[in-house]
Amino acid sequence: DAGVIQSPRHEVTEMGQEVTLRCKPISGHDYLFWYRQTMMRGLELLIYFNNNVPIDDSGMPEDRFSAKMPNASFSTLKIQPSEPRDSAVYFCASSLPRTGAAGDTQYFGPGTRLTVL
């Protein structure tokens, strides 16, 4: 079974450039999440989608960040223009909701390590 797939695994870019990160969720999962991980702030949720529709983007740091999910098997996170403080590891995760009130498990991809010079 293929897990969550992310590309690229590493990205080095210069300040001001556009960066696009890609994610393919686990087949059949209805929810897709984008996280950012830094030493200072740990794992932070940026945005999540349900059935390709953005549900909560309150974690997106500023207008330079945008995310799309054009279909059930693909999502992008774009940073334009990029800044050095955007350097972090970006993770994508997906989940298949349980019925009822019980919480559902998120499965994470390997991450994209972004370095903005």
Place this chain on the structure above:
Amino acid sequence: EDQVTQSPEALRLQEGESSSLNCSYTVSGLRGLFWYRQDPGKGPEFLFTLYSAGEEKEKERLKATLTKKESFLHITAPKPEDSATYLCAVQFSGGYNKLIFGAGTRLAVHP
């Protein structure tokens, strides 16, 4: 404010020396508490989900327990390959499917 606190920040054990990691939470309406393991350069790997106080789950040398205010991850007779960062996260009513993560505990097991 909804919060998840893990302790200790770092833990060094000798191989075979059992110990426990703590995750305390202040959320209203817990829907689930999740434990993940993260190795350097990799994504968090799911370990356990606990849904209600009193619940316990086990996997090899790991055992997770849950009370109304905290969870423990017990590590029995650890081996060097158990070295990793262990992350705790909670999902709560009103948060829909959002996870709030703790800062993690960095575990190092030495031979």
